[in-house]
Amino acid sequence: MLRPVLTLISAFALSLQLTAQDVPVVWRGARVLTGVSTIDDAVLVASGGRIETIGGPATAVPAGSRIVEARGMVITPGLIDAAWNGGGALGLADQNEQSTEITPSLRVLDSLDPQDKAIARLRNQGVTTVHVMPGTRSVIGGLSAVLQTWGKDQDAMVLSSEAALRMTLGAEPSMGNRAIRGGTVDSVYYRRPTTRMGVIWSARRAFYDAKEALDESQSEARVARTAHERRDLEVLTRVLKGTLPMVTTARSEQDLRTALRLGAEFGYKPIVDEAQDAHAVATELLQAGVWVMVGAPSSTSVGGSGGQDGAEPRHATLLRLAAAGVPFVITTGTNPNALELVREAMFAHRFGLTHEQALAAVTAQPAKLLGLGDRKGTLKVGMDADFVLWSADPFDPASTPTSVVIGGVDTTSLQ
């Protein structure tokens, strides 16, 4: 009895949604910061989940479209957080697999609940796409995912289930570990590195194996391995072949240098993450040609469970990267003191980035970094209709998102 009714209801809901998406929707009168230019009194038409037209007040409005008056509002591309720590959707215990320090084939997606309130909260802050990684307590923690903060179903939210591999440097992956000094091994913590050096040695050891596996694939010789070992090595060889990005979380200056050194040693280009001390190595980062994800630039503390761990955050970090020409994005990262992403960008603007630079660092730049530059991050014809209506300029501390549109659907009205 119940089942047909439910089917009927869901069919009805689906048809509603389809009509909503089929009729072109026009947002009229807002100031639009497209990521390329600023259009005042704009006409923005979304249809079929994409941007159909965008232009000034004279732009023609398609017949039969639904019109949303947005005068006085400011529209920006949907914000993209390239290193979201999962909020409540990923408890600390679910974020950090600690049975062993190298777990390349773990997938963060397997522990993420897309229906979690944390994602809705994030969406209401204007964030439409996130990159979620495993936690920072393992040396090589596993595979990250890219999600939209809304989709018509769970699968539609997932843009990539194996976006990148995360490695963490510094003292954090060794925290709590103990060396074996006689007695019996009664805790997993005996098995893990106990120093910063040990962390890097663990990473190296994994890469030596991966290199060997890569060489083997071109020769007859085969080392006996179990299936799961082969799977782990397959993931690592993708990094060596350059088909899987290696996000390397490095907060302090020495860890940033190590991130570059490991990349040079094994022939891959890391994406440097957190990077609070990037101000001290801007030249090297430029020379290495790497992207930098700066976590919570508003804060003078750093994230992770290792305390400051040698890092010295400065307000000038982003400005120095910009001046050096290093490509960067702003993230909320692992810092528990991180603010909403838009406020992090606001602080970056306060600390010297131009309005355009700060906005791009949470829209166009992370889209490019995540390989979504042709779909997201800017508002152009043919791109995904992901955008945010703000009550005032997004960097005005008094502004607040009034509507968050993802794939042409105003998600604010769905709650």
Place this chain on the structure above:
Amino acid sequence: MNTHSIMVKANARAALLIAAIAVSPAAAQGLVAVKNGRVHTKDAVIEDAVVLIDNGRITKIGKQGEFEVPWEAKTVDATGKIVLPTFVLAHSQGGVRMANERMENVAFLTIADALDPASPFFEDCLRSGVGTVHAIPGNATLLGGAGIVVRPFGRTVPDMAVSTQTGLKLSLLPQGGGRLLQIRKLRRALDDAREYLADFDRRKAEFEKEQKAAAIDKDKKWTEEFDKTKKPVIDLVQKKTRGWLYVPGSAEVPEAMRLQQELDLVLVLGPQVHRAIEALKGVKNPVVLEETIEFFETDPETKKETKIRLAKLLADAGIPFALSLGAAAPSSYAWWQLASCVRQGVDKKIALSALTEVPAKLLSLDDQIGTLEVGKLANLQVLTGDPMQATSWVETVVLEGQVVYERSKDERLKYLLDAAAKPADASTSGSK
């Protein structure tokens, strides 16, 4: 002591501060003119205005050219900038390492003894345009001791002191027991003081009676004084001292409202009081908000999240409030706290008054600070722009006519912000 400085009322408990009168800080003498700014006075905004300061006080405010500026006046150029009164923090534990004694009934203590003038907090105050700070013991207490009003400038506490008769800290925050126990302990402490007072008065009356009846030598004087550890609470129950009562949540509001019937109280509200706004409507003094004025509440059954906007709730209820600044970004910035109020829908003027006029009134210093008016102390800040925008910076702070902060000379800020400065790795770049 300087005629312009606020009367430093010596407090018997704070012997340290009696000395303050003798070595009161040497504020700038003479004339200062803050020129060409957009000046926010109590009732108006004057473009291209001049604020003339003599001997630490504002003597004239008017449009450029309205009056002659003496040639010898030192100029503070505010061209294209905004001039506001400095902000006032009504309730702060900044600049104090441990704001609470572990024993909970320590009304005889004073926070003055715990203030660290070298704390970066005071420097940050100036960077945020704060010119007056009421330091008072923290909330983890029952009767926590006395507060002190200081300016965030000076090398010693006596240097910084503005006023010591600021009142006593009380808290309804449970200390290792339940809510009821805390209330009972506070009531007991107040009753103890009343009983002691009654007993004291009875003994004194008996002494006088016996003296009259010639049972005691006529020349003998009543020499007994109040027990020094009890005197602060006696002052409190006699309404000679103001109490600053921390109210952690809605459940404690009714008790706080009862207590304000018998004591002179300022209520310091924790963020969880939002369910008792209606009950707060009869509050006698303006209230103080802690730094958290916006948060999500999750319904325990439906798990639905609701945003609580505390400043808006109070403003709608017509309850005047003072704002606090937090220890970390963003609430450590005055512009953020002010803009947060506006974001919630609070009128800009009310928001601004929550860091100026209202706290000045709570500290009984509204005749001296809180607005820019002729006759008041020259405590002002020059801002590069709108005080509610992230892109604005405090350019200059003047306290009692003395320039105490200039951004152009702020070396620590430069260290944090300067992108052009030589990278710190210059000497180690060969270490790869």
